[in-house]
Amino acid sequence: MSEREIINPPELARPRGFSHGIAVEGGRLLMLAGQDASDAEGRIKNLKAVVEAAGGTLQDVVKLNIYVTDRAAYRAQLKSLGEIHRAYFGRHYPATALFEVKGLFNPDAMIEMEGIAHLTK
DSSP, X not given: OOEEEEEOOTTSOOOSSSXXXXXXXXXXXXXXXXXXXXSTTOOOHHHHHHHHHTTOOGGGEEEEEEEESOHHHHHHTHHHHHHHHHHHHTTOOOEEEXXXXXXXXXXXXXXXXXXXXXXXX
């Protein structure tokens, strides 16, 4: 049996756009390598392709790390980024962390994501 439980303790701030934690049991874990955005809109097609190749969907992502080269620019676009997130993840919010970094492997990239998916199949 595979199971997931969203953990958002009431003593912590109410999360918006992420979950504080997700406990998983059973199934398989898929580690997702860092992928930069594949187009100008920042679509996360690369992560989606890897998860789907393993038999899952983006709703199976339980942990997401986002690396940006400009945190202020990222924060300034939160509304449109939220719309992009919902287009791919729906109302599923993985446990997420955001890191501002000096640079990424692709020197033209401004964002890179990596994560963990919990596959139930």
